Structure formats: structure tokens, C-alpha cells
Amino acid sequence: KQEVTQIPAALSVPEGENLVLNCSFTDSAIYNLQWFRQDPGKGLTSLLLIQSSQREQTSGRLNASLDKSSGRSTLYIAASQPGDSATYLCAVFNQFYFGTGTSLTVIP
Amino acid sequence: SAVISQKPSRDICQRGTSLTIQCQVDSQVTMMFWYRQQPGQSLTLIATANQGSEATYESGFVIDKFPISRPNLTFSTLTVSNMSPEDSSIYLCSATPSGRSSGAQYFGPGTRLLVL
Numbered sequence: 001k002q003e004v005t006q007i008p009a010a011l012s013v014p015e016g017e018n019l020v021l022n023c024s025f026t027d028s029a030i031y032n033l034q035w036f037r038q039d040p041g042k043g044l045t046s047l048l049l050i051q052s053s054q055r056e057q058t059s060g061r062l063n064a065s066l067d068k069s070s071g072r073s074t075l076y077i078a079a080s081q082p083g084d085s086a087t088y089l090c091a092v093f094n095q096f097y098f099g100t101g102t103s104l105t106v107i108p
Numbered sequence: 109s110a111v112i113s114q115k116p117s118r119d120i121c122q123r124g125t126s127l128t129i130q131c132q133v134d135s136q137v138t139m140m141f142w143y144r145q146q147p148g149q150s151l152t153l154i155a156t157a158n159q160g161s162e163a164t165y166e167s168g169f170v171i172d173k174f175p176i177s178r179p180n181l182t183f184s185t186l187t188v189s190n191m192s193p194e195d196s197s198i199y200l201c202s203a204t205p206s207g208r209s210s211g212a213q214y215f216g217p218g219t220r221l222l223v224l
Contacts, residue, residue: 043114046213089151
């Protein structure tokens with residue numbers, strides 16, 4: 001059974017700092033990996049999708065990488081802002097498994 | 109991408125009653141899904157809503173408890189039946205506009221359910 005783990009569970013950083021969120025998975029037979037953000041009481045917003053054949057994807061200040069062989073993905077956020085405060089979830093899609101998320105707080 | 113809406117956004121229900129949650133997508137999509145997010149936990153897939161046929165349920169979820177309808181390519185409903193306090197969760201629907209299992213998933217805003 002696929003297991004998806006996100007470390008750290010919570011992270012607090014000062015505004016402007018660059019940061020990395022980690023996601024690991026146990027079964028490398030995935031279709032893709034997707035990063036989401038979830039604001040309190042809200043649904044999920046898709047951030048980046050990486051297909052299984054890709055190594056990374058970029059959108060604005062966000063960069064996500066994928067290393068299937070080691071079962072790892074990272075989400076890099078550059079020049080963090082208070083508006084980035086949210087819970088970040090990674091999900092692997094062959095069997096629809098979600099990580100437990102990293103709660104990010106960016107302090108002004 | 110796809111814009112997905114859900115109704116109701118939240119509800120408080122009594123034990124033993126049922127609630128039907130609606131999910132509307134702004135474009136025709138092949139694949140729609142229903143998830144549950146229990147307090148403090150991540151998402152768990154309940155079922156895949158198939159248009160024109162019975163939903164495909166994940167282990168631990170049954171049709172009698174979570175009947176699902178998918179009458180067309182833009183709409184689905186999830187009913188939470190005979191509710192108990194353990195059913196208190198956020199219920200989310202999602203869709204894959206590309207129709208491919210490798211396509212991006214887009215989520216609705218969720219329905220917050222509290223069962224007393």
C-alpha cells in the first residue's frame with residue numbers, strides 16, 4: 001500500500017525567506033504527483049502537477065521536483081510572503097493517496 | 109482547468125438523518141471523485157463517480173452508506189446516509205478535466221458537515 005509522508009508537519013518562517021517542503025512516497029509506480037494548498041475551511045487549490053516522466057515544474061515563485069527512484073518530491077517556495085500561509089498537501093495519483101500536509105506560517 | 113462548486117458549503121445535522129451534497133463542474137469532465145477529510149487528517153478517496161454506471165468505491169466505503177449519483181458529465185451527488193458523529197468531516201468533490209488518470213485534479217470548496 002502506498003504511503004505518502006510530508007515533513008515537516010509545521011513550519012514557521014519570516015517573510016522573504018526561501019523554503020522547501022518535502023514529500024516522500026513508498027511506491028514509485030505513480031501516474032503523477034500534484035501539490036495543493038489548502039486554506040483554513042477551504043477546498044484545495046492545485047499548485048503544480050508533475051507527470052511521472054518529468055523531473056520538475058515551475059510556476060511563478062514555486063518549483064516542484066520529482067525523483068521517482070527515491071520516492072521524493074520537493075516544493076520550493078521563493079521569497080515567501082504572508083499570503084503563502086496555508087497547508088500544503090502533496091498527492092500521488094495511481095491510487096489517489098494524499099500526504100498529511102505541511103502547515104506553513106509566513107511571519108510578516 | 110475546471111471550476112467546481114459544491115452545495116451546501118456547510119451543514120449541521122442530527123444523528124440518523126441523511127444529507128445529499130451536490131457537485132457542479134463548469135465543463136464536461138470524464139472523471140469525478142468524492143473525498144472525505146476528517147478533522148486534522150488528510151484526504152481519503154471515497155469513490156469514483158462514473159457517468160451512467162454505478163460508482164466505484166474504495167475499501168472501507170460502501171454504497172449503502174455513501175450512495176453516489178452521476179446523471180451527466182457535469183454533475184454528481186454524494187449522500188451521507190444514517191449519519192453518526194463519526195461522519196463529521198469535510199467532503200470534497202474533484203474532477204479531472206483531461207479525462208486521463210495522469211491529468212491534474214481540481215477540487216471544489218468542500219462541504220463541512222457536523223453531525224450532532
